[in-house]
Amino acid sequence: MAETDAHNSLGTKPRNPWLALLLSLVAVGLGQVYNGQWKKGVGFYLAELLVALFMVLFWADFAAMLLCVSILLGYNLFAAGEAFASARKLTGYTLKPCNRVWIYLVCLGISLGTGAAFEQVVNGWFFKAYKVPSASMLPTIRVGDHFMVEVLEPEDTLARGEIVIFSMPGTKGRDFVKRVVGLPGETVEVRERRVYIDGAPLDEPYVCYTREGILPVRDTFGPVSLGSDQYFLMGDNREDSLDSRWLGPVPRDRISGRAGYIYFPGDLNAPDWADRVGAPLR
Structure with missing residues (x-):
């Protein structure tokens, strides 16, 4: 009741x-x-x-x-x-x-x-979404692109050519997106814009150069020998990238993610905008 x-x-x-x-x-x-x-x-x-x-x-x-x-x-x-x-x-x-x-x-x-x-x-x-604020990874990643990143475990291995996310001390917690160029134990050298790994030239079809002239450090660098847990990372747009040429080799424990795909391209007016939706980052 x-x-x-x-x-x-x-x-x-x-x-x-x-x-x-x-x-x-x-x-x-x-x-x-x-x-x-x-x-x-x-x-x-x-x-x-x-x-x-x-x-x-x-x-x-x-x-x-x-x-x-x-x-x-x-x-x-x-x-x-x-x-x-x-x-x-x-x-x-x-x-x-x-x-x-x-x-x-x-x-x-x-x-x-x-x-x-x-x-x-x-x-x-698992995954983290990023938006690119700079042109350091042109033409692969354009300014304003939104892309998905796989969060890495400490035991995950990295391969040359993969695009990764990392941070470095003294950069105020800023995350960078660059490509793996040099692997642990290798010697990296840049001669007149050409990258050499252990003395052999590296094939890099993704690289972009937009300026004339060769500059020290930017276009002629090294050689640098990498430690057992260090990676040499560089932007595809070599003339507009703050990477291992200035920051130095990146320890594995500073690399937090591996780029997967673009889920929303930044340039809505680009003629290939629709084609870039879901494009894998290679």
């Missing part, structure tokens, strides 16, 4: 299908809570969280990432549609203890907090 009286004190109020749909779009499962189906709402929310965590493992490939995003979007729309359809059937609905504004706000806060925590986990353990 006491429980019935408590329910009656909340009153009778039909559910608004459009409000249920909107709440579910804002936070998956919230529309179901609004409909009094809190267990179903929690189920929708937990299922989305688990699916999202599983799908992160496949973001290294652009097509797979798009598929994962599409699946999550479809799931959210399904949950919103279910909340809408259920609300239409609740014309004689009696308000329940879960139909309180503070409970809706708690659910929204949990959803937003989990989303922020999920982003931190992804950025710290």
